[in-house]
Amino acid sequence: MVMICCIGAGYVGGPTMAVIAIKCPSIEVVVVDISKPRIDAWNSDTLPIYEPGLDDVVKACRGKNLFFTTDVEKHVAEADIIFVSVNTPTKTRGLGAGKAADLTYWESAARMIADVSKSDKIIVEKSTVPVKTAEAIASGVRCASSHP
Ligand SMILES: NC(=O)c1ccc[n+]([C@@H]2O[C@H](COP(=O)([O-])OP(=O)(O)OC[C@H]3O[C@@H](n4cnc5c(N)ncnc54)[C@H](O)[C@@H]3O)[C@@H](O)[C@H]2O)c1
Numbered sequence: 001m002v003m004i005c006c007i008g009a010g011y012v013g014g015p016t017m018a019v020i021a022i023k024c025p026s027i028e029v030v031v032v033d034i035s036k037p038r039i040d041a042w043n044s045d046t047l048p049i050y051e052p053g054l055d056d057v058v059k060a061c062r063g064k065n066l067f068f069t070t071d072v073e074k075h076v077a078e079a080d081i082i083f084v085s086v087n088t089p090t091k092t093r094g095l096g097a098g099k100a101a102d103l104t105y106w107e108s109a110a111r112m113i114a115d116v117s118k119s120d121k122i123i124v125e126k127s128t129v130p131v132k133t134a135e136a137i138a139s140g141v142r143c144a145s146s147h148p
Contacts, residue, residue, distance in 0.1 A: 110123075
């Protein structure tokens with residue numbers, strides 16, 4: 001079975017993964033987040049996000065092929081495809097303040113993927129990131145995985 005892991009259970013990650021899960025019942029979709037309150041809300045009757053129809057989609061898949069958990073590293077390690085939809089807020093200080101995206105969370109997620117991965121992965125950028133971030137992250141991930 002193909003396994004998808006999405007890092008970031010926010011406005012982008014949650015609904016996107018819910019729709020993938022309902023459209024692709026043969027794929028296991030796990031949404032992971034470091035925020036326990038957010039994951040608890042996705043597992044409750046009151047979802048953290050309102051989108052028309054989202055409640056019904058989540059109810060139809062949750063516990064079947066759609067899961068929400070804080071067990072980030074386990075599911076990243078097991079996944080075939082990893083979506084990264086962590087927050088990239090606009091920088092408030094330093095170079096590009098007020099304009100550029102702060103990639104701190106993205107970089108931390110990419111480092112963690114490199115650290116825990118033992119098999120090939122497809123990494124999908126869902127977060128808003130500057131052009132060429134993929135190349136920068138790819139070389140970082142390759143470099144980290146070649147140094148056990
Ligand atoms: N919300 C939108 O309408 C929208 C539209 C287009 C693009 N985007 C972009 O998509 C990205 C995500 O946006 P969002 O609105 O879903 O953000 P969000 O803040 O709602 O969710 C991001 C989640 O990522 C989690 N997270 C951060 N670092 C993590 C890590 N290392 N491991 C696990 N979880 C981690 C946070 O706890 C948070 O719950 C951003 O780059 C944003 O700019 C958002």
